[in-house]
Amino acid sequence: MMRTCQKCGAPMDDGAIFCSNCGYQNASAETADMGGSYSPSYGQPSYQTPPYAQPVYDIYDKTASFDPKDISENKLYAVLPYLFSFLGVIAAGILAPKSEYVRFHIKQALKLYIMQAFALMLTALLCWTLLVPFAGMIFALAVIISCIVAAVQVCSGKAVIPVLTRKFSSLDV
Ligand SMILES: [Zn+2]
Incomplete structure (x- = not known):
């Protein structure tokens, strides 16, 4: 009709x-x-955040995988590689040869220093450019800052992979 x-x-x-x-x-x-009062029912149950929501977990924080006793006993040695470069690496290796915690930090520091060595080589090779030496300087500064940050973290008993070396964190177990 x-x-x-x-x-x-x-x-x-x-x-x-x-x-x-x-x-x-x-x-x-x-x-x-629509004379009647028809209201669409809320068919789906409202999804709430699960109560068991996990806390933010930093995959680069390996602190949990070390023995707390090892950490507290060898903190002093673990900080050496970050403070005294290769000399610190050697000293830490000699003073705490059995500590997993110290070994972890020796590895992290070595990675930083190897990267820095590469950066220095590149800078030397390409010193005639303006950009590379500048970038090399920035990187050297970043390595120094990483070492300071890592040293502070060791003092609080942590084992965090430095930001600069995270690309190579697969080298760690
Ligand atoms: Zn009309």
Whole structure:
């Protein structure tokens, strides 16, 4: 059955609200049908964050994999590689040869120093460019900062892989 305008009686399209003849606002078919109070039920259960949500876990923080006793006993040696470069690496290796914790930090420090050595070589080779020596300087500074950060972390008994060496963290177990 054709809908007609309630005011002028002109035929109307099913979906139309305004009459194309007189402009009267007719109730649409849907609105007219919706006499009852129909409200869509919330079908899906609301998803809440699980109560067992895990704390943020830093994959580069390996502190948990070391013996707390080892850490507290060898902190002093673990800090040496970061403070005294290769000399510190050798000293730590001699003074605490059995400590896993010290070995971890020797590895991290060595990675930093090897990267720095490469950066120095590149800088020497490309010293005639302006950019490479500049980048080399920035990198040397970044290594020094990494060593200071790592030394501070060792003092608080942590074992965190320095940001600069994370690309090579697969070398660690
Ligand atoms: Zn009309």
